[in-house]
Amino acid sequence: MAVAVAAAWLLLLWAAACVQRERDFYDFKAVNIRGKLVSLEKYRGSVSLVVNVASECGFTEQHYRALQQLQKDLGPHHFNVLAFPCNQFGQQEPDSNREIESFARRTYNVSFPMFSKVAVIGTGAHPAFKYLTESPRELLILMVWSLYRASGSYYK
Numbered sequence: 001m002a003v004a005v006a007a008a009w010l011l012l013l014w015a016a017a018c019v020q021r022e023r024d025f026y027d028f029k030a031v032n033i034r035g036k037l038v039s040l041e042k043y044r045g046s047v048s049l050v051v052n053v054a055s056e057c058g059f060t061e062q063h064y065r066a067l068q069q070l071q072k073d074l075g076p077h078h079f080n081v082l083a084f085p086c087n088q089f090g091q092q093e094p095d096s097n098r099e100i101e102s103f104a105r106r107t108y109n110v111s112f113p114m115f116s117k118v119a120v121i122g123t124g125a126h127p128a129f130k131y132l133t134e135s136p137r138e139l140l141i142l143m144v145w146s147l148y149r150a151s152g153s154y155y156k
Contacts, residue, residue: 028128054092081112
């Protein structure tokens with residue numbers, strides 16, 4: 001009997017070891033704007049707004065200012081804007097990573113993490129974006145939540 005129980009436990013432990021957790025966005029790695037490979041795991045446990053950006057878009061100023069304001073206001077509450085420059089839409093991000101970073105920091109004083117220029121759609125899409133665009137529809141439903149300031153008031 002003890003041998004059967006031990007064998008059952010070993011079988012359960014083996015099965016548990018074989019079952020892998022479902023892959024998610026934070027399992028990927030990306031190269032930051034300065035060329036260093038970064039595990040997106042470092043952002044797990046925070047709310048992440050993953051966005052593609054472009055320096056020559058007609059909305060660049062509004063978007064960068066709004067993204068920086070979000071990072072400034074919500075960053076202390078486990079929130080991160082994760083910006084990925086992309087040149088796929090109207091060729092609006094033709095610059096090098098160095099030029100993109102210089103522009104964003106100099107012009108908009110961005111403090112959120114920026115990553116190297118990537119493709120976000122198509123066969124050459126970065127694996128993290130491929131994951132996001134191919135995720136089940138339920139994961140893409142807009143979720144609205146209220147975040148509390150430390151003082152107890154709501155973010156609106």
